[in-house]
Amino acid sequence: MNRYYFWLAARSLKGSPWLSGLMVLAIALGIGTFMTSYAIFHAMSGNPIPHKSHQLFNVRLDNWSPEEAFAEPNEPPSQMTYRDARYLAEAGAARHQTAMFRVGMAVQPHNPDIKPLRTFGRMTYSDFFAMFEPPFLHGGPWTRQDDRGRGAVTVISRDLNDRVFGGDNSVGRKLRLDGADYTVVGVLDTFDPLPRYYDVVNNGPFAEGDDFYLPFTLNDRLELRPNGNNSCWSDPAEDSYQGYLDSECVWVALWVQLDSPAQRRDYQAFIDNYVGEQKRLGRFPRPLNNRLDDVMSWLRVQRVVDDDTHIQLGLSFAFLLVCLLNTVGLMLAKFLRRAGEVSVRRALGASRGQIFRQYLTESALLGAAGALLGLGLASLGLAVARRLSPDMDMLTRLDPGLALFALAVSVTAALLAGLYPTWRACAIAPASQLKTQ
Template sequence: MFGYYLQLAWRSIKKTPVMSALMVLALGVGVAIVMTMLTLQHVESNNALAAKNEQLFYLQLNSSPADELFFGSLENGMPRMVSYRTATTLLKSSIPSHSVAMFRSMFVLSMDDADYQPGSIVGRVSSRDFFSLFDVPFIYGKVWNKQADESAKYQVVIDQTLNQQLFGGGNSVGKTLRLEGKPYQVIGVVHDFMPVPSVQDLTMGKTGGNTHLYLPFGLVRAEQLTPYGQKSCAASDANQDVELGMSANEAFEVELQNLCIWLQFWAELPNADAKARYVDYLQQYFNEQKKLGFFARDFDYALSTPQQWLNLNHVVSNDTKVTTWLALVFLVICIVNTVALLTAKLWRQAPEAGIRQALGASRGAIFVQNLVEAGFVGILGGAFGILLSQVMLMVVRSILANNGAALLGTDSSIYSTDSTMLAVTVLVALISSVLAGLYPAWQVSRTQPAHYLKVQ
């Protein structure tokens, strides 16, 4: 029976090609646009740390001075980063199984090889737990030792891409590169860690937190490293002023001990108990520092999971969200449009239904036959929609590629539909088609055959 209904549906579609094409087109365009927007949103909000989402926490402390909020404070009222003084103290706590204090810094990279054209490179200056906390596996060598986080050790860890670029790949442990003219020894090569958005550091946009080069935290003081990116200071910070006649070292020491915020801090807390103890520890530290006059406000903190951190930083832009809502309204318009046309079309075929009914077909059979025809249009529309959404994503990719996305480190290839999105696509197409077909099929099945027999 089903085959016969399909045949009837096909015949009916062929009878009104323009009208049928219009319905398939409308449904297809609606599905395609919603799909494209959902994919964009899905990609923009991707959580690369989902596997450890319950254990990793980004730390914010209520460290703004009494009379103003730090520039760029988030909507939970707390600044995005912590100061060097806070970070170095918190790193000493043994409650988290791993903790990381880090920031981006800019270097001039050169090689002893005279043919190598020197250039600037952004490196991540971090404590050694970075690789274990974010699960970045080593290919060769290992991470720097604990001392390198406290005193200057001229060592670096590079990733596969940079290893390929500088040394042509292979085991480069022990080889040398130069930063600001000084020799640094490669002690490890890791897999590329380039999540989009760069959840580990969202201070510099969607991908700004990703780097190919990692340096030990102990270099900060020795090399007077400063962040390449955000740094916020408070005018009312009494610790801030650099006195006239201070040496460069003394002046930098002031920068390390003042309230200015420029480091990101992550802690890995394996269970609720550890988290509770850590909060106690934070409170103790905070109140102690408040007594010393370092902090001005009352204790408050935020420990955000990677997902919460992504949401808090609005990685999905409002523009994308608004456009997605408009796309959904548009899909509703397309469905309404298809329902209207289908109703009219099936209604026109009501005399045929009347005859079939008079010849003994049950109401259910008429309903199913019309639903098959409606569903057929819907499935064609859905299939067309999936096809069209792939074309649209291809266009998005090419626009991104042309816009110099490579320059920003945005990998345009990420804008492709994954399996989840494909499942949602099929679902949206199916639901729209059923929605579009249900009503007209039911209506036609309720017609009185006698009425049409009379007219004929």
């Protein structure tokens, strides 16, 4: 019977191509507009590490000015001072912990045929790899012993490995950065969490990833400045690099892994006690205001999905509703025009339920056709967005899951749009129509 309904629906659509085309186009425009906005919203608001986002926490300490908060309402700084981050990263109070900041360095390939490259990387601890789980193509991370010994080792991205080493397994080879050689211990495979939650402050949540990773402790001799945000509420006590490290300037991020609520409570007590000790030394003039934000809370705090994105999504959904209302009107006109046909079928024994299913089948076919055309329009809209904003490349992709979602939304919307016209068509009294035939 369902096959028969589909045959009737296809015949009906073919019998009125212009009207059917208008309905398909109305649905497609609504779906295309909505899916263009939703694809961007979905990418921006997704959980980048769902299996452990509740175990990873960004740590914030409020060392800001006593006169005003870092941000309203009473938000502590998004990063922390070098000395606080260094101490907490090496205190070992959590299962895993890492401090990090972004740097820019020149790669000078040993192959004279390859020109020097300007690259950006991350000073961090070995726990970075255990916490954020980037996949390795070759080798692996350095060890905690390398952290303690300031080992001249590095992990590089797949892209940098391709550019400098031609895609070969470069583990054990030397990479020259700013005139110094570092031994490659690992090559990452593609690592593009979206959003890039561990560094939304400096690198941005949707920017390209890091080219290399170096032990944080190497900065004891490298004395690098951060390539990112640096905020100070008071000037360093002395005009030197050590004075900068000892200042209240915030430019280092700290993340910890806490596997249970009990561990989170213990770590909160640990950082509160640490700040309490620092207060007795004359630091941290503001009231106690330390924060542990898990991944999704951190993304909300940093407003990764801004108000404009929510407004854009709401407007696109409203446009979809307008398109569906137009589709309802077109369907109503079409179905009521076929009142005589419905009356004949009712007189020959067809039930209202059978008529109802037949017309809903036709609505579903309209929705499926609208979805296919709408996906094409959405792909075109996302391509335009990529062309206008190349840095949005990661956000403007329509993956298979979103395509299936668009199909489901379109068919469901078409079915809902067809309910009222179908009910009106089925409510017609057959006798009154047959008298006029």
